[in-house]
Amino acid sequence: MKDIKNDEKLNVLNHSCAHLLAHAVKHIYPNAKFWVGPVIDNGFYYDIDLGDITLTEEDLPNIEREMKKISKSDKLIKRIELSKNEALDMFKDDEYKIDLISRMDENDTIISAYRQDDFIDLCRGPHMHSTKDMKYFKLLKVSGAYWKGDANNKMLQRIYGVCFETEDDLNKYLEFLEEAKKRDHKKLGKELELFMISEYGPGFPFFLPKGMILRNILENYWYEEHTKEGYQFVKTPIMLSKELWEVSGHWYNYRENMYTSEIDDKVFAIKPMNCPGGMLVYKNSLHSYKDLPIRMGELGLVHRHEASGALNGLFRVRTFTQDDAHIFMREDQMEEEIIRLIGFIDRVYSLFKLPYSIELSTRPEDKYIGDIEVWNRSEKILEEACKKAGKECKINPGDGAFYGPKLDFHVTDSLGREWQCGTIQLDMNLPERFDLNYIDQNGKKVRPIMLHRVIFGSVERFIGILIEHFAGAFPLWLSPVQVNIIPVNNEYHLEYSKKIKELLEKENIRVELDDREEKLSYKMRESVVKKNPYTLILGDKERDSKTISYRLRGSNETINMSIKDFIKKLEKEITNKGI
Ligand SMILES: [Zn+2]
């Protein structure tokens, strides 16, 4: 997907289209007042005060028509430069513009406005030359938005849109939106009965029985793979006392995102990260250089405050499970360990057919802790490790955390959208703060090198990504229901269907039997909607020949085989984790 905000041409085009939108709105609603209309990653929006009028999606075609009219009329877009006083005078009836202008510095800013025909708007620019340059646009949605994002302020109307250079680009984008809508994990999560969100817990998702099957499979897979990679596992408490968060520094740097509670008059914080607990586990015993590396994994449930407006299904939540691990090692083990980790992450993403790219974020210019030599060495090691693992890495200079450089892994889903999932983060801060050490060959205390790392990132969010990536049509090994059995006629075929169900269940295959008194065609349609990988249709022929007939998801072909062969086929597909 093109990032409109960072594409120079599309940025100006979309920004100019925001003006075109405001122009059209002013024609239709003469009392409209305009706040800001920025370009965003996927288009633009404009925040508008329409008095008592609340817009709905149905108003958008009308506004679009007016925009088309203005576009066709080919009005030149002219820049006007004003002094602060002139600007204040020009927009004196508009409290929003007054707010913006009065915060501008008179001395070093020339205030500019842009005029197109009878519409003028305060703006820095730059702009397209004429209104006719914006031809291929679409208004996408409208929502309420508080002025300056503050719930105590007035609610404005926010209209979203997007503009492209060609009709083809616009159509492709609209098709993409259509496809993304079909795959929306909130919609599919409901249809496939995977998870729910209750008004009693905004940002706190509930996993339903089918979602739990998916989740348990993922977590079991995680444990198995980490065991193979030599990890040990811990579970650290959800709540720990304020004093711990003071030692870790979270109390000073992360307090506004933490939930707190009290126990026996003492303040406790619900963990926003697993790290401090992990440090205590490391400190619980003495370590020798021979014990390293120690790979300590934790599927750790964390809570972080998010504004209610930012919450979004499983993507933006207030509680999630990090597939965390802390790795403690000697400096001479670092390169090998990171190469191994990249290989591990590569294996996991490949299984889900998620291509990915790696970014290396290096030392910030001024605010950093630790020795610059250690930084340089670590950055070099991270970069070398990528190379030796056969992976390219893009460097983001100065983008590292103050406590160490990191590698970020961005996966690309089947719709071409990027998601940051994995990260390998070197930390020079916590080992210091918690005074971690090991005993070297000479009996001396030495600080270990410590990494934080995740692969899924958040289990919940990763499930959301998988739902959209697979459009709910999970590979067999992940499918909550693997086989759906439909008797052609309950009266004659239910008994045989039950027998087949038992046989499959004995082989640990997840199976459902649809014995409702509904028409066969209805049940088959529903099995398609539920995206069941295999649908068995059992009638006279199957019962009499002791066979089964199945339809594979996405196919209209019915295939007949013996139950034994069918089980063998499924088992092979499940073991291979085929996609
Ligand atoms: Zn502008």
Ligand SMILES: [Zn+2]
């Ligand atoms: Zn950590």
